[in-house]
Amino acid sequence: MPILPKHFDENEWFIIIILLLSSILFKLPKRFPASMTILILLLSVAIPKVLDHSIAAISPYDFYRLNDSEKYEVFDLLLDGVYLPFGYLCVYLYDILLPRGVQIVFYILVWAIFAVFFEYINIKLGLFTYHGWKLIYSFPTYITVISLFLSFYECIDYCYKKTKKTIEA
Numbered sequence: 001m002p003i004l005p006k007h008f009d010e011n012e013w014f015i016i017i018i019l020l021l022s023s024i025l026f027k028l029p030k031r032f033p034a035s036m037t038i039l040i041l042l043l044s045v046a047i048p049k050v051l052d053h054s055i056a057a058i059s060p061y062d063f064y065r066l067n068d069s070e071k072y073e074v075f076d077l078l079l080d081g082v083y084l085p086f087g088y089l090c091v092y093l094y095d096i097l098l099p100r101g102v103q104i105v106f107y108i109l110v111w112a113i114f115a116v117f118f119e120y121i122n123i124k125l126g127l128f129t130y131h132g133w134k135l136i137y138s139f140p141t142y143i144t145v146i147s148l149f150l151s152f153y154e155c156i157d158y159c160y161k162k163t164k165k166t167i168e169a
Contacts, residue, residue: 009126010126011075011122011125011126011127012075014121014122014125014127015075015078015079015081015127016078018081018082018085019078019081019082021085022081022082022085025084025085025088025089028092031092031095031096032091032095033160035160036156036157036160037088039156040087040088040091040153040156041084041087041088043087043149043152044083044084044086044087044088044149045080045081045083045084045087047083047087047145047148047149048080048083049080049083051141051145055133079127086115086118087149090111090146090149090150091149091150091153094107094150094153095153095157104150108143108146108147108150109143111142111146112139112142112143112146113139115138115142115146116135116138116139116142119135119138120135123135
């Protein structure tokens with residue numbers, strides 16, 4: 001069971017602020033059917049959760065610590081919500097811009113740079129404490145994850161459109 005933090009400091013405030021800013025997502029015009037939106041949001045949380053627990057929390061790796069306690073706190077749970085706007089906006093803008101060819105590479109690089117910058121802020125605020133991990137390792141990780149994430153979106157978009165045509169026929 002998650003516990004409350006011993007010290008309520010900038011990392012908890014940062015999580016609260018990001019979650020409040022995330023509410024702006026609900027004001028964006030709808031681009032996806034509800035089923036696709038749910039899948040996008042679930043994957044936006046699942047990928048970082050699996051990666052964080054694989055390389056941050058499980059021995060022998062234990063490359064970094066999430067938040068400022070070794071124990072699972074309420075804000076560790078809320079931290080999952082911080083990933084929602086990143087994944088959703090990445091796909092949302094991808095669907096608007098429809099990059100093709102080399103533009104896709106540029107799009108992924110821009111998002112990976114943004115993700116590394118966001119992670120840097122998280123480090124400065126104490127959300128991540130490294131011991132063995134370096135920020136530079138995150139860049140190729142983000143390139144891989146964003147590429148897979150956009151491939152997943154392309155797949156579910158294709159399946160949705162194919163199913164919609166079948167139902168209409």
